[in-house]
Amino acid sequence: MIVRFIGVDGAVEEARGAAGDRLLDLAQAYGQPLEGTCDGQMACSTCHVIVAPEFADLLPPPSEEEEDMLDFAPGATRTSRLACQITLTEALDGLTVRMPGQQADARRR
Template identity: 70%
Template sequence: MIVHLTGPDGRSEAVRGAAGDRLLDLAQAYDFPLEGTCGGQMACSTCHVIVDPADHARLPAPSEEEEDMLDFAAGAVATSRLACQIVLDESLDGLRVRVPAGARDARR
């Protein structure tokens, strides 16, 4: 399946993922600046992404814990999510996601 990622620098790429892949891992594999400091344990907001409003309803609702972490994300909006909590399945083919301005990746 394809996910359309846009970085804070405007770079846009259609990346290929498989059912069961976490968006965080996929974005990192394609060198998008998502740090994921906590390793995807939902203990930080360094994998904050903004889902295209047209696609947001295709995602399962965020948990209360994810919503709490998003309170710490700089520039969070109504369609913000944590990439570590988005697990791909066939219903998400074509998903459009943007890494917000100010995102950084200390892994580099």
């Protein structure tokens, strides 16, 4: 399946993943600027991505904990998500996500 990453500069990179892959892992494997400081424990927002609106409703709703972390993400939008919380499925083939202009290491204190 294909995932499209749109960089801050507008450049598009296509990545190949498989159902069950975690979006954060795929992004890092393709050199995308997602730090994932907490390794998916939802203790930071360094893997914040903006999901294309046409895919946002295909994802399970964010948990309260994820929403809390997104409150710390600079440039968060209605379709912002943490890449560590997105698991690829066949329905997400063609998923497009945009990298925000900046990432913050918003770890819980």
